[in-house]
Amino acid sequence: MKKSVLILFLIAMSIASFGQEIPFKKVELSDSIALANQMQQLAVLCDTQNLSELDVFKVEVIRGNYKAALVTFKKRIKEIQKDQRPYLDVYMHYAEARLSSNFKDAFKNSYNKYVNNSDDIQVINLDKALILRDPTGYYVSNFNTTYANIKSEKISQATAQDLVKKYFLTTVFSSTRAIYFEEIKQDHKRRYTVNDSIVIPMKDGAEVSVVIVQRKGSTTTKKSAILVSSIYTGTNVASAMLAASKGYVGVIANTRGKRLSKSDIKPLEYENTDVYEVIDWISKQSWSNQKVAMFGGSYNGFTQWASMKHKVHPALKTIVPMVAIAPGIDYPMENNVLHNYSYSWNFYVTNNKFLDFEASNDFNRWNTLKNAWYKTGVAFNKLDSLDGQVNKLWNTYMQHPSYDDYWKKMIPYKEEFAKIDIPILTITGYYDDSQRGAMYYYNQHHKYAKNPNHYLLVGPYDHWTAQTKPQESLRNYKLDKSALINIEEDIIYQWFDYVLNGKEKPSILKDKVNFQVMDTDTWMHKPSLSAMTNDTLTYYLSGTEIDDFHQLKSKANSSKVDLTVDLKDRESMTNTEYYPWPLEKDNINLKDGLIFKSEVLKEDIIINGSFTGNLEFSINKKDVDYSVIVYQLTPENKYFHLSYYIGRASFAKDREYRNLLVPNKKAQVSFNNSKLISKKIEKGSRIVVVVNVNKNNNAQINYGTGGDVNSESIKDAEIPLKITFTGNSSISLPVWNFNK
Incomplete structure (x- = not known):
């Protein structure tokens, strides 16, 4: 050898x-x-x-x-x-x-x-x-x-x-x-006592399966409970062990129907009562000191808000919702545009009592399905027919394209936020897929509750790292050292010790709104979202072209810009680059949508917050799904993805009621809930804005008939979509001006 x-x-x-x-x-x-x-x-x-x-x-x-x-x-x-x-x-x-x-x-x-x-x-x-x-x-x-x-x-x-x-x-x-x-x-087993055989009966006769984790060798003193309410059965035991290692009792409650529960699996629908009853059960246990705190991300963030839909349980002392989804707001639809990623998720969480990883990881099946749907042009509500397997939850979504009572019953609605008076720490990221959900809860709570004790922590994190611990790089962007905080192991438990045990508040929470400013290696701390900015940079769309770019102007103008999209063309897609991955790249597709570029910035600024849009246009359809992407074009000619918005024009004024456009009549469509970000933009940079119509295999295609978008098909695409934007259309960037 x-x-x-x-x-x-x-x-x-x-x-x-x-x-x-x-x-x-x-x-x-x-x-x-x-x-x-x-x-x-x-x-x-x-x-x-x-x-x-x-x-x-x-x-x-x-x-x-x-x-x-x-x-x-x-x-x-x-x-x-x-x-x-x-x-x-x-x-x-x-x-x-x-x-x-x-x-x-x-x-x-x-x-x-x-x-x-x-x-x-x-x-x-x-x-x-x-x-x-x-x-x-x-x-x-x-x-x-x-x-x-x-x-x-x-x-x-x-x-x-x-x-x-x-x-x-x-x-x-x-x-x-x-x-x-x-x-x-x-x-x-050497470190913890795990009781995983508990089943709690609900008042309506359903069952919820619960797991309790305690550290061996701990004192017999009554303890506070850290509760995670989750549909992701079998994935949260480590989180409960972390709670036990920190001196608490870790509790996991799974959605009814999951694990040992004999009930039917009903994602989203019963957390508004079940979680409250689990908190009540915890408060009556012999080891409990009648103090319960909750934390968790994504679905597990939603369950915390759902528990307070009707009232806040007296034992619930605080919640830490991270990257929390808001049903009907950012899941399964985003500004009323239904994405198809939720199609496979339904099988993942409902196929068995735990999780169906085989189905979830069958990427060939899901890619084949969405490509077949796009190529054939069949209606969106026929997805499961193409798949060959009935998707009951998906078909339920099809029936509720607006924010109607089906969605409203799941989480607090309007004045129901007013009664929520416990300390809350919301955590999200600039590139979190559920940022809109997290910020919806934050904004609604501040709108209806008087002076809520509600903190916000946000940085250059995605849906995963905003729940755990960021890595040195995110989607090819190297994070500042100050952004590398340990959210799950440090920040959250500093917060629990502060609320439950009277210890010091986490040092990073110097004010109600705390955000890391990308490319400065610093955090800023402000008393409110509005205090994040002291100026606005407003650009107007212009038909003037230089090279491959239309121009962004500082004032409204009389020009017009036309965009035509053939909705029956399935050899190509539009708006395929709206999702920020990677964050920085050498080029963007200059042939996809309308591309606008500003003059060179003459001084450094910080973009702080969510950009807004006021679009004025006429269109030959009754509706359109559109997107706006904002990039920084760096002095080195790199495109950095700052933020984006995607939405349905007919729901721009009100997500609950559809207001169709009048074909060929000028319309004003505004939005103000794009992705929040904080980043230094150095002088010499330019702002690039991409305005587009959404037509790809990742979401519904709105053919503009004014009918149910889920039922529309390629048969409704004989006439190409034509949209003309006027020079009154504007994009406004919230900024922090160093010289103001």
Whole structure:
């Protein structure tokens, strides 16, 4: 073996020297021995000169050079904080165990010692990274797909390196998964008492399944409960353990019908009564001090607001809703435009008592479905016919395109916010998909309640990181160091200690509205949303063209700008770039929609808040779904995605009642609930605005007949949509002017 490796090494040197391709003949993926031998040979032939230390380690491991690999790896791992390396620690224990004659026992013993020596929070993070978000299936699938797609008998160095790195991940996790799963789970049993057999009867006869987690060895003193109310059965135990490790009792209540509940699964519909009754049950337990706090993100944020629909339970002392969805507001529709991502979510949460990951992760099914729908042009309410499986919840959504009583009964409505008088900390992100939901609750509470004790924390986070802990980069944008706060483990529990135990308020909450200013490495703190700004930068759309851009003017003008969209054309799409991913890029599609560009900014400003629009136009249809995207064009000619709005013109005045447009008659359509952001815009930048009609495979297509959009089809698209914007159309950016 040593001789053959030496020969391969010499061949590798020759190949690397002349940049030649590497011979490659596929073996059966099911033949693990042949595959391992091939990957080892390929690793020896890999040039590691330009690889990172971590990638060199991976190649060395597959070569079988475990000692050399560990020397490389241990230098690198010292630079990484322990809570950021759950995967890396698996790599290290794997390589060390490979030096033993009994790999499984060696890995089990070393990983057991590692877990036992870790504190509560570290083990919880291991659970979240390795069990809750188990990566093994993805790694195996990714390697197999990459391998199967190789058609040539020669591959480049880049392909060889990629294949070896993917094989490393497949090998490491496949061979250790069962061991570290068991070690982590056994360690949980050592630290916590978990009662997962509780079923609470509701007043209407339904059932709710509850899990209680307490830290072993804690005192018998009555404790406050931290409640998570969730439809995501089986995913919140780590959060309850975190609560227990922080000195509280962790409680999880699952939506009726989930887990041990024998009731029918009804997402969204009964949290407005069920969560209140769960809080009441908690307050009567022998271990309870009659203080309950709630937190959670997305659906688990919605349930907190739902619990206060009718009244606030006396035991509920505070809530921390993060990235909270608001049914009928931002889910499943956004400004009354229904997106199709909720179609698969319904199966994910209702197919069984837990979660149907197989259905949720069947990306081929969902991509095929939305592409087939778009290509055929059938009505949106025929999606499940194309899919071949009835989607009851989806069909219910179809019946409620406006914000009607179906949605209103789920969460507080108007004056119902007035009675909510407990401390609240709302957390969201500039790139959170549910920011509109989070801000809807925040704004409605401030509108109807007198001087609410309601704080807002917002930064450059997305739907996931605004619930947990941001990483160094978000969608290719490197975050400022001041933005790297630990939301779940630090901020939330500082807040609970403040409200429940009379300790200091989190230091980051210096005022009611707290937001990180991107590209300044600072936070700003203001008493209200309106105080975020001291000026407005207003631009008017203009028909004047320079190069590929229409111009943004500082004053209203008499020009007109035409946009024509062929709604029956299914060879192309429009408005495909409205979603901010990545945040910064070299180019945008200058042929998609109307593109407007401002003059160069002569001084630095900060965009703080949500941009607004007042569009004046005439159209040959009775309705239109439109979007507005705002970019910063940096002095380096990079496009940075600042914010966007997408909505239905007929619901612009009122989400509850549809007001159709009059064809070919001038109309004014305004909006004020675009995505909130705070970012420094340096002088020399320009503002670029894209105005477009929404026609793609991610959402309904509004054909403009004035009928039910869900029932419209390509048959209604014979006449192209023609829209003419006037120079009275404006986009206003809320700014903080340093010189004012």
